[in-house]
Amino acid sequence: MNMRSPVELKAVSNPPPAAQEPRVVDRSIGDFIGELRQLSNAQIEQVLAYQRKHGVRFGEAAVALALATREDVMWALSKQFHYPYASGDGARFNPELVAAIDPFNPQTEAFRGIRSQLMMGAMAADQPKRALALLSPDTGDGKTFFAANLAIVFSQLGAKTLLIDADMRTPRQHQLFDIPHETGLSSVLSGRAEANVVRPVPDLPSLYVMPVGAVPPNPLELLQRPAFGLLVHELLAKFDHVIVDTPASIYGADSRVLAAKCGLAMVVARRSVSRMKSVHGLVSEITRGAVQFAGMVVNEH
Template identity: 30%
Template sequence: MSQQQSKQRHLITVTNPRSTVSEAFRSLRTNIDFSSVDEKIQVIMVTSSGPEEGKSTVTANLAAAYAQADKKVVLIDADMRKPTGHRTFSLSNRYGLSSLLSQQANLDEVIQESEVPNLSIITSGPVPPNPAEMIASNRMTATLQELRQRFDIVLIDTPPLLAVTDAQIMASKSDGVIMVVSYGKVKRDIAVKAKAGLDRVGARMLGVVMNNVKRKASEGYYYYYYGN
């Protein structure tokens, strides 16, 4: 495995663009683009009901899929409690979203270029004591407004819905939400409870990505399915 592939070990859309999984991410991208005729879907939040369902991997691959379609994309790691974005893209996390929201850095200082053309990253930054308050802040709203002007697509990776309130707060600031569900791991009532939390804040559910569905023996357990 090359050094670049090692850095992008989670980005199958980059390392193996002709795979079935990569095609599934392109289909997901297309479904999102056609999910609304009247309103532009630009700020998209990705979350899950619980931990370890693969939401960060889905967000990173979807971001790469958009970038490959010549869209200017920024991925925000808004999981300031258990961040992974800086590791996925092998970037520094000295400054990031928490630095921006606490006014320790400006927007230009926290936007980093990834090795994927057209894809920029805002890492989480140092773990703050008050992530939910930061996400709810007017500064977060203003940041998203500025990113709308600079980028075609803004993808946001958030903590799980049932763990903390961060995702529900961010959902209210987004154009739409994708929920990642790990097949066979999450019980239906838990997923329904998570979606109810989104409904309470008026979030627009774009769809569900069913993770770890094994279709054929040759495809392994990393096929993603999009559905309403």
């Protein structure tokens, strides 16, 4: 008999619309900066004259003349190359979301590098589609920071990406993205809410976040129910990538249960903070099961 859980379809009964294909518009950096800074024709001519005289790019000339900032130039580049990026100074984003604020930051480049490795390996197109669970041995290892920024760089490819905050012990994703969190994963798993639990992220059109919702008194019991596995299965059919932030392993078996239901796991440790014994123990537990191990990242954040 083919039975369907009520969670299976109703958890995201109103799925976010598919990301539209970017429309290529042949506009110059000068056009974008001019609009952003509302430069007059005289000021644009001043920038062009400086550009010709010194043999530099329009953005460099505008910055040299104090008619634009470096952040303005990065924003203009993001528009020209259809790269989702926080406009202006990125003040509306939490400083931890470096991939949304500064696309040329070395940390952002590191996240892109990890994304590339995953897409050529455990998350390659010829591999079974799985959700990626991010685990860490202890609190303060930077796992939530890592999960948020990894989700951002995946979404910047134009792929619909969902970040699930499954850390029902110390949830933080709703704070980082400044999204409502009255309902979320716990509401779905407990059967109290099945709609409006997936939140779009403004300025990052391909990124969505499912917060924890109310912190339950019985997180492990909720996660061990079949509902979470069914929910992940449904979400993988609606999103290109699903990334799951899990509780630190010191809180118990939550993270390992989540990893088993996601099918793919990566461990995040923190340099000079994480204890090697704890890291080795967590990796050993993951690799003994049926979960595919995607690797370990040593975080300096």
